[in-house]
Amino acid sequence: MKDSTKCLHSGYKPENAGPGAMPIYQSTTFRYESTQAIADLFDLKTDTPFYSRLGNPTCGFVEQKIAALEGGVGAMLTSSGQAATLTAILTIAKAGDHILCSSTVYGGTFNLMAVTFKRMGIDVTFFEQSETDEQVEAKIKPNTKAIFGETLANPALTIFDIERFANIAHKHEIPLIIDNTFATPILCKPFDFGADxxxxxxxxxFDGHAVQVGGVVVDSGKFDWAKSSKFPEFVTPDESYHGLVYTQTFGKLAFIVKARVQIMRDLG
Ligand SMILES: Cc1ncc(COP(=O)(O)O)c(C=O)c1O
Incomplete structure (x- = not known):
């Protein structure tokens, strides 16, 4: 399928005699006939919808469509673009950690990085693309958890060299996070250039008609969270799921599952 076909047909596949247009499931909750089925959902043994904060069939169709367009293994919708960036960072960083961020990013992202993350105990250092690799690498600390940049920066429209910064990030065993809002996967697929x-x-x-605020986090499935020594939360038991280990149970989906079942569950 080419992109234009994926735009129409990825994500939602009508069942025999099902609606041709993707239906909107306007329901907070989903019914099950046994309490055991609900218990299994809470324990992440099954993954059908039960509460729309964590997942809703309509959102699921859109997530799969966007994941297909980006070439990722999974995606999660959020209430806004700000929430997407917040969720992506909080899935991998906590108080005491550090993020390296391009200085040419959307103003809201800049404030989140420069002011609000600091208040949460996550330190952020900015870099200019004009800096040499050595200058950028000198800013990476033992507690640095990601590099962040924007494909086409808002509003300067600076083009971010995704391949260059993916190489730097991977050399230091950390992922590259790209805000691809302005390019969209139609014009640029950051995963093809090494973004994680x-x-x-x-x-x-994505909205196109200026009527709906939203965001999405997409996982390439390529970053090896178990190989890097920097992400113990991915390879040690999560007490809130009776000791589940994300990389062991979910493999290539570890990041996007952790984003949903931990950060979306707790922060909404
Ligand atoms: C590049 C970019 N990223 C993120 C955001 C934040 O998105 P939202 O307004 O949906 O929270 C914006 C909003 O202008 C943006 O331009």
Whole structure:
């Protein structure tokens, strides 16, 4: 399928005699006939919808469509682009950690990085693309958890050299997160150039009609969270799921599952 076909047909596949247009499931909750079925959902043994904060069939169709367009293994919709960036970072960083961020990013992202993350105990250092690799690498610390950049920066429209910064990030065993809002996967697929995670404000071109605020986090499935020594939360038991280990149970989906079942569950 080419992109234009994926735009129409990825994500939602009508069942025999099912609606041709993707239906909107306007329900907070989903019914099950046994409490055991619900218990299995809470324990992540099954993954059908039960509460729309964590997953809703309509959102699921859109997530799969966007994941297909970006070439990722999974995606999660969020309430806004800001929420997507926040969720992506909080899935891999906590108080005491550090993020390296391009200085030419959307103003809201800049404030999140420069002011609000600091208040949460996550330190952020900015870099200019004009800096040499050595200068950028000198800013990476033992507690640095990601490099963040924007494909086409809002509003300067600076083009981010995804391949260059993916190489730097991977040399230091950390992922590259790209905000692909302005390019969209139609014009640029950051995973093809080595990015590990993509975020979007779907409020912009994905929406297209200026009526709906939203965001999405997309996982390439390529970053090896178990190989890097920097992400113990991915390889040690999560007490809130009776000791589940994300990389062991979910493999290539570890990041996007952790984003949903931990960060979306707790922060909404
Ligand atoms: C590149 C970029 N990223 C993120 C955002 C934040 O998205 P939202 O307004 O959907 O929270 C914006 C909003 O203008 C943006 O332009």
């Amino acid at each position: 995670i993509v975020v979007h404000s779907t409020t912009k071109y």
